[in-house]
Amino acid sequence: MTKRLMIVDDSPVMRAFVRRTILVTGLPASGFLEASNGAEALAHLRSGTTGVDLILTDINMPVLDGEDFLRELKRDPALAAIPVVVVSTDSTEQRVGALLRLGASDYVRKPFPPERLAEVLCQLLPDWGPEECPETGPETGQKKGASL
Ligand SMILES: [Mg+2]
Secondary structure, eight states: OOEEEEEEOSOHHHHHHHHHHHHHHTOOEEEEEEESSHHHHHHHHHHOSSOOSEEEEOSOOSSSOHHHHHHHHHHOTTTTTSOEEEEESOOOHHHHHHHHHTTOOEEEESSOOHHHHHHHHHHHOTTOOTTTSOOSSTTTTOOTTOOO
């Protein structure tokens, strides 16, 4: 079953990198949505035109950063159930703990290998079964011969 993922990051290069990394894993993600900060992401999500199955967000962004974005999202009953994965270099235990308490589902430290992202997505998208997420191991979720 294909899934629609939203990538929130102020760096277009990082958004492209995350998108490409997900494609490399071979997971059936479709229709990537992108936003350059939390405010843009919320506006898009609240427009309700397209459903989003999972959000990957940066922390440090202008206008509305990842932490405030997460806070607002979890306060909105229409959006609170969407799993949010924080993708950042800011990985002190204190920071990660605060984000998880705010409702983040998981945390991926930059830089990350495709397998790490595949592992997190497979855990959070339960309708992806063994067909989408092959057996665990060093090549989890990664198609043979795929490369960045
Ligand atoms: Mg940033």
